[in-house]
Amino acid sequence: MPKILIRPGFILSGGDNWEVIRDNEILVEDGIIVYIGRRRDYVVGEIDRIIDGKNQLVMPGLINTHTHAAMALFRSFADDMPLMEWLEKKIWPAEERLKKEDIYWGTMLAISEMIRGGTTCFADMYFHMDDVARACLESGIRASLAQGLIGIDSEKGTAGLKQSKSLISSWHRAGEGRLTIMLGPHAPYTCPPRYLQDVMSIAADLKVPLHIHLAETRDEVRECLEKWGKRPVELMDSIGLFAHRVLAAHCVHLSEREIKILAEKQVFIAHNPGSNLKLGSGIAPLMNLLAAGAHVSLGTDGAASNNNLDMLEELRLAALLAKGFHEDPTVIPARKALQLATTNGAQALFLEAGLGTLTEEAPADLIMLDLLKPHLNPHHDLCAHLVYAASAADVELVMVKGKLLMEKRELLTIDEEMVLYEANRRAERLTR
Amino acid sequence: MPKILIRPGFILSGGDNWEVIRDNEILVEDGIIVYIGRRRDYVVGEIDRIIDGKNQLVMPGLINTHTHAAMALFRSFADDMPLMEWLEKKIWPAEERLKKEDIYWGTMLAISEMIRGGTTCFADMYFHMDDVARACLESGIRASLAQGLIGIDSEKGTAGLKQSKSLISSWHRAGEGRLTIMLGPHAPYTCPPRYLQDVMSIAADLKVPLHIHLAETRDEVRECLEKWGKRPVELMDSIGLFAHRVLAAHCVHLSEREIKILAEKQVFIAHNPGSNLKLGSGIAPLMNLLAAGAHVSLGTDGAASNNNLDMLEELRLAALLAKGFHEDPTVIPARKALQLATTNGAQALFLEAGLGTLTEEAPADLIMLDLLKPHLNPHHDLCAHLVYAASAADVELVMVKGKLLMEKRELLTIDEEMVLYEANRRAERLTR
Numbered sequence: 086m087p088k089i090l091i092r093p094g095f096i097l098s099g100g101d102n103w104e105v106i107r108d109n110e111i112l113v114e115d116g117i118i119v120y121i122g123r124r125r126d127y128v129v130g131e132i133d134r135i136i137d138g139k140n141q142l143v144m145p146g147l148i149n150t151h152t153h154a155a156m157a158l159f160r161s162f163a164d165d166m167p168l169m170e171w172l173e174k175k176i177w178p179a180e181e182r183l184k185k186e187d188i189y190w191g192t193m194l195a196i197s198e199m200i201r202g203g204t205t206c207f208a209d210m211y212f213h214m215d216d217v218a219r220a221c222l223e224s225g226i227r228a229s230l231a232q233g234l235i236g237i238d239s240e241k242g243t244a245g246l247k248q249s250k251s252l253i254s255s256w257h258r259a260g261e262g263r264l265t266i267m268l269g270p271h272a273p274y275t276c277p278p279r280y281l282q283d284v285m286s287i288a289a290d291l292k293v294p295l296h297i298h299l300a301e302t303r304d305e306v307r308e309c310l311e312k313w314g315k316r317p318v319e320l321m322d323s324i325g326l327f328a329h330r331v332l333a334a335h336c337v338h339l340s341e342r343e344i345k346i347l348a349e350k351q352v353f354i355a356h357n358p359g360s361n362l363k364l365g366s367g368i369a370p371l372m373n374l375l376a377a378g379a380h381v382s383l384g385t386d387g388a389a390s391n392n393n394l395d396m397l398e399e400l401r402l403a404a405l406l407a408k409g410f411h412e413d414p415t416v417i418p419a420r421k422a423l424q425l426a427t428t429n430g431a432q433a434l435f436l437e438a439g440l441g442t443l444t445e446e447a448p449a450d451l452i453m454l455d456l457l458k459p460h461l462n463p464h465h466d467l468c469a470h471l472v473y474a475a476s477a478a479d480v481e482l483v484m485v486k487g488k489l490l491m492e493k494r495e496l497l498t499i500d501e502e503m504v505l506y507e508a509n510r511r512a513e514r515l516t517r
Numbered sequence: 518m519p520k521i522l523i524r525p526g527f528i529l530s531g532g533d534n535w536e537v538i539r540d541n542e543i544l545v546e547d548g549i550i551v552y553i554g555r556r557r558d559y560v561v562g563e564i565d566r567i568i569d570g571k572n573q574l575v576m577p578g579l580i581n582t583h584t585h586a587a588m589a590l591f592r593s594f595a596d597d598m599p600l601m602e603w604l605e606k607k608i609w610p611a612e613e614r615l616k617k618e619d620i621y622w623g624t625m626l627a628i629s630e631m632i633r634g635g636t637t638c639f640a641d642m643y644f645h646m647d648d649v650a651r652a653c654l655e656s657g658i659r660a661s662l663a664q665g666l667i668g669i670d671s672e673k674g675t676a677g678l679k680q681s682k683s684l685i686s687s688w689h690r691a692g693e694g695r696l697t698i699m700l701g702p703h704a705p706y707t708c709p710p711r712y713l714q715d716v717m718s719i720a721a722d723l724k725v726p727l728h729i730h731l732a733e734t735r736d737e738v739r740e741c742l743e744k745w746g747k748r749p750v751e752l753m754d755s756i757g758l759f760a761h762r763v764l765a766a767h768c769v770h771l772s773e774r775e776i777k778i779l780a781e782k783q784v785f786i787a788h789n790p791g792s793n794l795k796l797g798s799g800i801a802p803l804m805n806l807l808a809a810g811a812h813v814s815l816g817t818d819g820a821a822s823n824n825n826l827d828m829l830e831e832l833r834l835a836a837l838l839a840k841g842f843h844e845d846p847t848v849i850p851a852r853k854a855l856q857l858a859t860t861n862g863a864q865a866l867f868l869e870a871g872l873g874t875l876t877e878e879a880p881a882d883l884i885m886l887d888l889l890k891p892h893l894n895p896h897h898d899l900c901a902h903l904v905y906a907a908s909a910a911d912v913e914l915v916m917v918k919g920k921l922l923m924e925k926r927e928l929l930t931i932d933e934e935m936v937l938y939e940a941n942r943r944a945e946r947l948t949r
Contacts, residue, residue, distance in 0.1 A: 157891075158895060159897070160892075160894070160895065160897070160902075160906065161895075161896070161897040161898040161899075161901035161902050161905070161906065162897040162898070163897075164850070164851060164898065164901045164905060165846060165847055165850035165851060165901075166846060166847065167846060167847060168846065171846070194891055194894065195891075197891040198890075198891035198892045201890075201891060201892070202892075303844070358841075359837065361841060362837035362838060362840055362841030363836075363837050363840055363841070363846060363905065364840075364846050365840045365841065365843070365844045365845045365846035365847075365848075366841070366844065367841060367844050368841050368842070388892075388906075391905070391906075392901065392902070392905035392906040393892045393905070393906040394892070395892070395908070398830075398908075402834075402837075404795075405791065405794035405795050405834075406794060406838075406841075408794055408795055408796075408797045409790075409793060409794030409795075409797065409798070409799060409800050409838075410800070411797070412735070412797045412798070412799050413599075413797045414596075414597060414598060414599060414600065414603070414795060414796050414797035415597055415598065415599060415797075416797075418596070418597035419596060419597060457937065458630075458633075459589075459626055459627075459629040459630035459633060459933070459936070459937065460592075460630045460633070460634075460820075460825045460826070460827070460909070462592070462626065462937050462940055462941055462944075463590060463592065463593075463940055463941045463944035463945070464593070464941065464944075465591070465592070465593040465594040465595075465944065465948060466593040466594070466596065467593070469593035469596045469597075469824065470592075470593050470824070473593070473596060473795065473823070473824035473825070474592065474593065474820075474823075474824040474825040476827070476830075476908050476909060476910060477892070477908060477910075478908060478909075478910030478911075479910075501891070504891070505889065505891065505894050508894055508895055509894055509895045509896065512894075512895035512896075512897065513895070516897060
């Protein structure tokens with residue numbers, strides 16, 4: 086791979102401090118950041134490509150820890166409806182018609198959008214995951230994939246476990262480590278404890294984490310109490326799920342005791358404020374979770390329930406919502422919101438060390454934003470701009486593992502015109 | 518003025534139904550929409566300019582009913598701080614240094630951003646309003662301006678009234694009606710009842726509306742109760758303020774009785790969800806207000822407390838927040854959110870008939886968005902896209918009163934490079 090030198094006006098290396106460093110440079114070689122620091126002199130031919138950006142800011146790529154990418158095909162298909170009506174009358178019948186190729190193109194649509202918004206890695210739970218893996222490998226994005234497992238139907242449940250094992254053997258660590266696989270038991274209400282025992286046994290055998298929906302709605306909590314005499318997080322704890330590495334999406338309706346369990350058992354929580362608001366699920370107790378020491382990252386959820394996959398919007402919403410809900414402007418300050426979307430995301434997806442930050446020896450997953458825009462001026466505090474003012478369209482360049490996926494807002498690994506054409510054609514058929 | 522014919526793929530004329538009409542056209546002449554309907558044939562020379570947009574959507578311009586434009590100079594200067602510390606240690610000392618020319622350039626920065634995000638009209642409350650008026654006239658945007666009046670200092674109070682009268686005589690209905698002037702008593706806690714009587718008497722004499730901050734924080738309500746024995750809305754009602762046309766910003770902390778008063782007295786409420794969240798003011802009871810029959814429009818507030826002036830973001834936030842807060846996905850459906858940002862805004866600013874919609878004989882205030890983007894596909898429901906997926910950067914073209922202010926994302930009436938340069942230079946001086 087070529088040696089690429091990036092010289093932006095501003096570098097935010099992320100991690101714990103999000104300090105803004107001016108006029109430094111980043112050297113990338115073989116997918117790795119090999120140097121970050123003061124600008125140096127190089128001899129002719131030593132560098133293959135120099136990317137200059139006087140009015141640009143480079144920061145770690147954003148990490149979306151919960152989505153269903155191919156659901157981008159159902160964006161704006163069903164909105165403003167009660168949850169069960171939305172699922173039963175619109176989403177499930179349309180999903181029944183989804184074929185392998187639809188999943189591929191729907192995922193490509195989602196990946197196109199995610200790259201355009203500065204997302205360099207995402208966690209997906211859906212089905213026909215071989216086709217999702219194919220889209221990820223081709224597009225160059227980093228991802229952690231899970232086949233959604235439904236255990237209430239024993240035939241489907243068994244088939245899902247088989248598919249998951251095949252997914253792991255085919256794709257785990259593919260693309261030189263860009264892809265990883267998780268097991269995806271859908272939720273406590275679709276995966277009874279006996280089935281979850283089977284899932285956990287595979288997780289232990291094959292050493293892969295679990296990705297599950299948890300405590301998303303009041304109805305889920307009520308039904309869980311009725312059926313099992315425990316709230317969802319309590320139930321999962323009682324069957325030993327949290328002895329495994331678990332990424333739990335949503336966690337909106339939690340008791341004090343459950344918040345304590347999530348923190349103590351080091352469960353990784355994907356907070357999805359946009360989806361939780363839009364579906365009327367409620368407002369997750371983000372501050373209580375963080376105060377208890379729980380580990381929180383951010384997800385967009387699928388585009389049928391958000392309706393975009395914009396991580397800058399999601400991190401803004403997380404910060405604003407916590408401030409407004411608690412009537413305290415000091416909670417989730419800008420740098421904390423940025424951590425949720427980067428380092429915390431990398432940990433939640435059990436990615437290799439250094440990811441989510443710009444540091445020497447870390448994989449070069451980075452994004453560059455253009456600051457020469459009215460809404461990003463003046464420059465009192467660039468971190469505050471990223472959280473409270475920036476938008477997906479400010480992202481100019483995206484690099485994953487040293488490879489450029491977007492430059493000057495042009496996608497380099499995806500035929501976008503073809504993706505839009507195929508996505509529209511298929512969406513029409515699926516929802517007719 | 519030239520005859521401009523616009524032929525987009527989709528027209529949303531707004532109003533009550535927000536129907537999506539395909540392959541129609543809009544003819545604009547002398548600042549007015551003279552025809553909207555099926556495409557017709559024209560003879561050579563009959564039309565001066567044809568704007569085609571196969572993958573574009575045309576809709577009414579967005580109306581921002583509460584901001585402090587020049588505060589764009591303080592964007593990202595002070596965030597994540599308690600309200601009084603934010604005001605006393607950061608904002609007020611910096612505002613003390615503001616000179617006329619700073620206000621002009623700060624307003625130009627804000628107008629640049631607003632045009633880029635599809636805002637065609639805004640309501641401003643600040644000071645040195647002659648310079649704000651100048652920026653509005655030069656840039657071509659529509660605005661309703663109010664000098665912020667502080668009545669607790671009797672000298673400043675008297676001077677403010679004099680400036681307001683001068684503002685009205687100089688600028689009311691200037692720019693062929695593009696500018697209108699309101700009186701801007703800042704808030705009940707800065708304008709005691711006796712002073713408000715003077716303001717009301719001018720409002721009655723000169724037939725101009727009032728723009729006031731009302732019931733923004735819990736502290737305001739507590740202080741008002743301590744000092745006057747009434748809550749803010751009750752106090753304003755008791756002194757007869759609502760016998761005048763009033764635009765009241767925020768209205769976050771309201772009793773049931775106050776909600777009833779606001780509805781019955783037909784007060785126009787500017788809901789600012791982004792600012793209310795970010796400053797930790799709280800979550801306004803939007804649904805209760807609407808259920809009571811109150812009139813609600815949307816505002817961004819100033820960029821020191823938002824931190825952008827993005828009306829698409831604001832209308833999305835209004836819809837999402839109401840759904841999440843009430844745990845009901847059916848409240849504020851997409852078309853309702855679009856009304857808040859268009860027709861309701863036009864009424865709140867007492868603009869001429871037809872504004873906020875695209876209808877024949879209405880002034881041509883319209884925007885065109887590019888739909889050829891992953892996050893705006895597929896096209897199941899374009900109204901849902903506008904509310905739940907679109908972003909400011911999707912706006913390609915902005916027209917106010919028949920004049921093009923932006924085309925292909927290039928500002929046509931503003932020297933943007935100069936604005937960014939001046940804004941940064943001045944912001945640095947003001948906050949040093």
